[in-house]
Amino acid sequence: MKEQLCVVVFDGKxxxxxxxxxxxxxxxxxxxxxxxxxxxxxxxxxxxxxxxxCSWFLEQENFNRILMLDHDIVPVRETMEVVxxxxxxxxxxxxxxxGVLSHSVKGQGGAGCMAIRKEILKRVEPPWFAxxxxxxxxxxxxxxxxxxxxxxxxxxxxxxxxxxxxxxxKAVLLPDNDDPEKVQFILPRILRDLLKKKGM
Numbered sequence: 001m002k003e004q005l006c007v008v009v010f011d012g013k014x015x016x017x018x019x020x021x022x023x024x025x026x027x028x029x030x031x032x033x034x035x036x037x038x039x040x041x042x043x044x045x046x047x048x049x050x051x052x053x054c055s056w057f058l059e060q061e062n063f064n065r066i067l068m069l070d071h072d073i074v075p076v077r078e079t080m081e082v083v084x085x086x087x088x089x090x091x092x093x094x095x096x097x098x099g100v101l102s103h104s105v106k107g108q109g110g111a112g113c114m115a116i117r118k119e120i121l122k123r124v125e126p127p128w129f130a131x132x133x134x135x136x137x138x139x140x141x142x143x144x145x146x147x148x149x150x151x152x153x154x155x156x157x158x159x160x161x162x163x164x165x166x167x168x169x170k171a172v173l174l175p176d177n178d179d180p181e182k183v184q185f186i187l188p189r190i191l192r193d194l195l196k197k198k199g200m
Contacts, residue, residue: 005065005083006062009023019069051128079113089120091103091162093161094166107159169187
């Protein structure tokens with residue numbers, strides 16, 4: 001069977017304009033909200049949405065590969081490397097909301113821009129995506145991306161990272177103290193930590 005890719009966009013929040021434009025090149029694009037309506041079950045939990053998309057994808061005979069994209073992913077030229085890679089599980093490199101490289105460890109990858117071959121989902125036991133919490137259920141110990149990658153490796157499949165993509169997020173803009181022409185871009189979480197250190 002010739003490779004047929006379907007793209008699923010997780011549109012729990014508005015899809016950014018750069019991603020919408022990039023999607024025009026793909027003939028088979030689906031919104032996760034449409035899949036939820038088709039399955040007659042809607043949840044705003046990203047783990048549920050990812051599992052719904054995978055379950056729906058397995059039922060589609062015309063597709064043998066799924067590309068999952070979050071609403072805030074901003075494609076760049078190198079993002080196409082995820083589409084072109086023959087690897088069974090491939091993700092793009094991107095920065096998370098804490099301002100550091102997401103899933104930087106080998107064998108891990110972010111589901112915000114992840115392509116998976118159908119045979120992998122058939123061999124990895126569901127649920128494919130889940131979050132592991134601490135004892136109080138307050139902090140996430142393992143996000144849904146790492147959960148899937150861990151299960152995939154246990155099944156003998158090693159996720160790889162290729163290319164890169166942008167990640168749209170809020171930032172605080174500060175004028176530089178020394179140079180009036182310079183502007184500092186600071187993520188809210190980083191600013192919070194800086195203010196804590198200064199006792200503010």
